[in-house]
Amino acid sequence: MNDKNNWEELIDRHLRGELDEAEKERLAKLLDSNADARQEFVEHVQWDTEMSEAVRESSHSPRDADILAAERAKTDGQWASKPTFLRFTLAAAAVVIVALSAGLIYQLAYPVGEAPKTNNVATQHRVSDESIARITGLSGLLIWTGDRGQIVRDVKVGTELAGGTIEGMTPDSWFEIQFNDGSTVMISGTSTLTITDPGQKELRLREGFFSANVVPQPKGKPMLIHTRSALLEVLGTQFDVEANLASTMLNVTEGKVRVRRLSDGLEVDVPAKYRVIAEGGGDLTPQPVPESVIHWKSQLHLRPGCYGKWLPATEQRAAAQKAIPLVPPENPGITLYLLGIPVSRSDGPPVVVRSDSQFVVRGRLKKPAKVYFGIAVSYANGDFAGKFRGDLDRQQPISEPDEAGQFEVVYRISDFTLDPCVHDRKEELAPMPDDLVLNGVWAFTHTGGPNGLEITEVELVPP
Structure with missing residues (x-):
């Protein structure tokens, strides 16, 4: 097996949680010392995140889009044999690999010889020229992976965002942003959320707890929230969502949210003070939010x-x-x-x-x-x-x-x-x-x- 196959196998097995401590150390050293391995990883993050394509469409001119498409065609073949779950997971879990080596964070964001000449993005209040939202609150350990795989640990209140993925790394993590139209979204705990707005807000909750207060959206352009088991369409409402690998729980406080279960395409509208759980084969009938308990x-x-x-x-x-x-x-x-x-x-x-x-x-x-x-x-x-x-x-x-x-x-x-x-x-x-x-x-x-x-x-x- 050649060196490149070794890189791919190590990354693949790491994301599945199969590496022992010695193998983790070997992967960390490889990524910290091998520019080719780092570049492979960065290119994958750049091109194979589903949501990043939408971000690029909103932040590049038509000519830029043509150039990007041509570059993607060059790299698609290298990853065609990769399992689908790995291509999706790499971008969202980039920080997991990065965490193997403290020195690796800087090198992934800026390949060898391309160190930035300006201040680090963590000391600025903007991570892109095309802002769609800004951070209004945060606490705990959080990592932001922006467009094109840029990794930022020191995010701050007031930082403007163009699109990317926020990951809460510990159970006490909390993160809130406000879109340019005043809609607010929040994650807490060990949650992973991707945001983009190429003319229509589109979010992906990979796992964890998410809540939102959404102002009325443009006609025909509801906020879309993807989970692994459901698609939510939001015109303007207040709600919270809990998502894991097998199911999505939606609790609506105000307004109405439409839910489509991905396994069979069944749709249902969930009104205020009702909730629904979307899981394979389960009942999708909205139920009244149960009375609270104290034990x-x-x-x-x-x-x-x-x-x-x-x-x-x-x-x-x-x-x-x-x-x-x-x-x-x-x-x-x-x-x-x-x-x-x-x-x-x-x-x-x-x-x-x-x-x-x-x-x-x-x-x-x-x-x-x-x-x-x-x-x-x-x-x-x-x-x-x-x-x-x-x-x-x-x-x-x-x-x-x-x-x-x-x-x-x-x-x-x-x-x-x-x-x-x-x-x-x-x-x-x-x-x-x-x-x-x-x-x-x-x-x-x-x-x-x-x-x-x-x-x-x-x-x-x-x-």
């Missing part, structure tokens, strides 16, 4: 969390979500061990946090540690309401595992305070999580090394 338990025995390593149940132990290392970009000298668990609305009613409730967290530790705990909440209409921590108002005690390595810790809602990462928006956010909808929880340790943090259950206990 909730995680279901790790049925499904994995959204961040960390899922450990299925065995005869000897309960299922758990295991924390994995995270190095904050703003503080590379620190390593946190983090995990996240979503609160899905696709298979149950909204979960509301009461002021006198408490969270009980159960799990396993290999040695004593402080277990820090946070939550993300939204308003009933899906709008972001804030992130809160249950360990800041008072000194967090050290959790002591028993002889079997089990621990339990309680966090009272009355002790929760706004997470420092969103303090800059405290005037716009809720001061407390009381009576808000729970979207997800996360936990982490900071002990200078691994301590075996695994969460087996999180329970919201009402008064």
